[in-house]
Amino acid sequence: MASNERRSDLLKFHRPKLRLPSGNKVELTTTLSPESKQCIKNLAGYKPPRLPLRVPKSRTAAVLVALFVGRKGDLYVLLSRRATTLRTYAGDTSLPGGKWEQGDRGVEWTARREAYEEIGLPLDRQKVPLLCILEPFLAATQVIVTPVVVLVLDNTIRPLLNSQEVTSVFSHPLASFLSDESPFPQDTETLEVRYHTYNDMKWTGLDGDFRMHRFLTGREAGGTKPIFGLTASILIRVAMVGYARDPEFKVSAPDQLSQPERIAHMLKHHPTFREAAIKEGINPDKTPDMSQLQRRRRDDRRRRKDSQVKQTKLIDPRLRVRAKL
Known part of the structure; x- marks a missing residue:
């Protein structure tokens, strides 16, 4: 984590130097597709x-x-390369967070x-407004991680990297997390390497396989x-919600537990979670x-759907078409 001196430097760096439009709003100048x-x-x-x-x-x-709009109106996500000196996930490509x-x-x-603290992204919610907060994910480090999706409106923002945590930042097209096809030209050395692959593996303490995408x-x-x-996994989920479609590949292993099921099991049985909870x-x-709980919800949804169908049958025949719409 950044020191107090570091935070003070960032605050000084991000004091407004720009003249914002009337109403103190930053407008998106790039044309969206x-x-x-x-999305x-x-x-x-x-x-x-x-x-x-x-x-x-x-x-x-x-x-x-953190999403932003590219020159052609497509959406990109900011990614960082973690410092090689970190104790966990050293050198990995990741999303800023902690x-x-x-x-x-x-x-x-x-x-x-x-x-x-990591990349100097401003805390200003007008420059970087919230889009949504997704459901939590279970990490291998026995931490429950919640993704927060924002949109960077101010294209004058430049990264200010904390070299102790991040060595570089770059972007990747969001839609490409639904595809098996590479979004960028590949050189001759990497033509035989597939853009998207996955492995089904065991997760300690959990039944069934878990699919790890790459x-x-x-x-x-x-x-x-x-x-x-x-x-x-997080970026696949963001893309699925945003573009309202499934990927070209199967997201989960055949017998994979859902995230809520995995989280509940670990909370109840894993010593790290139990100790923290107590x-x-x-x-x-x-x-x-x-x-x-999920079976109960499915049954409730099925009963509500059956009830709606019965009610529709009781409606005047001339209105049935409208009711279905």
Whole structure:
């Protein structure tokens, strides 16, 4: 984490030097493609299902999925290359983010604070407004990670890297996380390397396989690692919500547990989560069985749908077509 002196330098750096338009709003000057416009609308309107679990804050983290509009109106996501001196995920390609700290006002603040400290992204919500907060993901480090999706409106922002945590930043087209095809020209040395691959592997303490995705960045020759693991899973989900379509590949392994099921199981059985929960006054043994809850929700949805169908049959025949619409 950045020191107090570091934070002071960043605050000084980001004091407004720009003359903002009337109403103190930064307008998007780049023309959006129709697909990008719909993607932003879909993300802005997304409401994640509530996770009916009590989670120890000390085992939570947040990452910032910072989107911006490219020259051709397409959406890109900012990614960083972690410093090789870090204790975890050294040198990996990742999203800016980190663990919850005392004083954080919520997951959005955690993600924004971390991005501010790592790459100098301003905390100003008018320059970088919130689009949505996605459902949480379970990380291999026994941390529950929540993605926070924002849109960078001010194209004059330049990265200010914390060299102790980040060595470089770059961008990647968001839509490419739904595709098996490479979004960039490949040189002759990498033509035989597939842009997207995956492996089904075991997760310690959980039943079934878990699918780990991997996407090339096009910068591997310069030492940048592919996008893989948790980062890849999060970006696939963001793209699915935004573009409202499934990828060209299967996201999950055939017997893979859902994220809520995995989180609930670990909260109830993993010693790290249990210890953290007890310290925060949470009884881990009262963690609900997510598979039962999800089956109950599916049954409720099915009953509501059947009820709606019955009601439609009772409507005057002349109005049935309108009711179906």
